[in-house]
Amino acid sequence: MLDTFLALLHGVPVSLAVTGLAFALGAVLGVPLVLMRRAGHWLPRLLARIYIEIARGIPPVVWLFIIFFGLGSGIVTLTPFQAASLGMGLISAAYLAEIYRGGFLTLPAGQDAAAVALGMTRLDRLRFVLAPQVLRVSIPPMATFLVSLLKDTTVASTIGVRDVMMLVTQQAQAAGGGFAPFISAAVLYILLSIPVALLARKMDARLRARTSR
Amino acid sequence: MTDLLTNWADWLPQLLKGLGISLQLTGFALALGLPLGLVLALASSARGPALRWPAIALVEIGRGAPALVVLQMVYYGLPSAGLNLSAFLSGAIALALTTAAYTSEILRAGINAVPQGEVEAGQALGMTRQDILRFVVIPQGVIFAVPALMGFAILIFQATALTFTIAIPELLARAYRIGAATYLYLDVLILAGLVYLAVTIPFGWLVNRAARRLGSHLG
Numbered sequence: 339m340l341d342t343f344l345a346l347l348h349g350v351p352v353s354l355a356v357t358g359l360a361f362a363l364g365a366v367l368g369v370p371l372v373l374m375r376r377a378g379h380w381l382p383r384l385l386a387r388i389y390i391e392i393a394r395g396i397p398p399v400v401w402l403f404i405i406f407f408g409l410g411s412g413i414v415t416l417t418p419f420q421a422a423s424l425g426m427g428l429i430s431a432a433y434l435a436e437i438y439r440g441g442f443l444t445l446p447a448g449q450d451a452a453a454v455a456l457g458m459t460r461l462d463r464l465r466f467v468l469a470p471q472v473l474r475v476s477i478p479p480m481a482t483f484l485v486s487l488l489k490d491t492t493v494a495s496t497i498g499v500r501d502v503m504m505l506v507t508q509q510a511q512a513a514g515g516g517f518a519p520f521i522s523a524a525v526l527y528i529l530l531s532i533p534v535a536l537l538a539r540k541m542d543a544r545l546r547a548r549t550s551r
Numbered sequence: 552m553t554d555l556l557t558n559w560a561d562w563l564p565q566l567l568k569g570l571g572i573s574l575q576l577t578g579f580a581l582a583l584g585l586p587l588g589l590v591l592a593l594a595s596s597a598r599g600p601a602l603r604w605p606a607i608a609l610v611e612i613g614r615g616a617p618a619l620v621v622l623q624m625v626y627y628g629l630p631s632a633g634l635n636l637s638a639f640l641s642g643a644i645a646l647a648l649t650t651a652a653y654t655s656e657i658l659r660a661g662i663n664a665v666p667q668g669e670v671e672a673g674q675a676l677g678m679t680r681q682d683i684l685r686f687v688v689i690p691q692g693v694i695f696a697v698p699a700l701m702g703f704a705i706l707i708f709q710a711t712a713l714t715f716t717i718a719i720p721e722l723l724a725r726a727y728r729i730g731a732a733t734y735l736y737l738d739v740l741i742l743a744g745l746v747y748l749a750v751t752i753p754f755g756w757l758v759n760r761a762a763r764r765l766g767s768h769l770g
Contacts, residue, residue, distance in 0.1 A: 391748075391752055391755070392744075392748065394751075395747060395748045395751035395752050395755070396709075396744045396747045396748060396751075397709035397710070397712035397713075397723070397747060398709075399712045399713060399715075399723065400712055400723055400740065400743060400744055400747060401744075403723065403726075403727065403736075403740050404737065404740045404741065404744060407727070407730060407736040407737075407740065408730075408736045408737035408738075408740045408741065409737060410736070411734060411735075411736045411737060413737070489615075489616075489617035489618070490617070492617040492618075492619040492620065493619065493713065495619075496716060503617070503619060503620070506620065506623065507623065510623065510627050510628075514631075515627060515628065515630060515631030516628060516631045517624060517628040517631075517632075520620055520621075520623060520624035520627075520628055521624075523616070523617075523620045524612060524615065524616035524617075524620055524621075524624075527615060527616060527617055527620065528611070528612065528615035528616070531615060
């Protein structure tokens, strides 16, 4: 059991890399997406809405197949690692945009009004008044999302990424059955998600100290 | 473009057959998983630690382990324990276990949302603890949980796509097979994506409506 567990550790850097890249991509792309979602004009709002519905309505594994096998057959050839990071990142953008949107909704209207009264420009209001507060309330749901993203990236193994899940399957085949590889994997994924939860709590406490409600 | 549309028309019946299997898996997973989820929800808020701690551990492991790991464990692990199940049954059981772990937390939140005054009113009427749970707390708690449970149903429907890894001929597996035969992976996978959307998007609207209706109820 310990051997199996140790063998799975070799997949951890790849799993974390896919998760980290996808999360970073999603966190960045989620910003223009939420701004479009909250725009005054109907067209950006509609486009953002369509993107979010489509990204979240199709299972992640189907997205990876579309990107890796679909686009891969003659349009853009990506490595499994690139395809998985890109695909999970594009999906994450939709989820994170909705998390940011939830953050905007919690802001008291007076915050923006006060900034307007002070003569701040639109961009300054966003940057110095709204965004920091939105980020603070968004951190706990973002951390929850990161943990579920780590688990969802197991589908990367289906397009050939050598992550923890791929090693689990190999170990299971080598062992010729039994529960050991799967239980090891479950334990490993749970252990990996604990630091994320702790980090989120710490960041939450720090940002809470810097902004008042 | 006309080529694409004729191909889509050719493939759609196959994919819809696959969709039928995906929906059946979803149905089984919910039918088996929800009652188990309710049992876990009650056990994990029980007073006795002998009941509470094992239930909490089960829920945390079930939620912490990726659905794909659970699926492969049931499919590849159970035969070595002497239990040979069909791929479909393995898939349904694995998804049901994941469902139970997640929905137990949703149901627990719903049960906790039942106002304490309701329980006290039951006590004042001389109802036993069991009757209060059965007739007062659970019915209302489950209703509070309905929108979140419907949202989870969408996720578990999406998770059925994972069962192509254990050779269940559901929607994704059929699309991939057509892709492998025709080399038109992009065309067929996009059609598969649209079929998934045709289920998830309208159902998502229903979830929102249910949430709004319940919200106005609680007002």
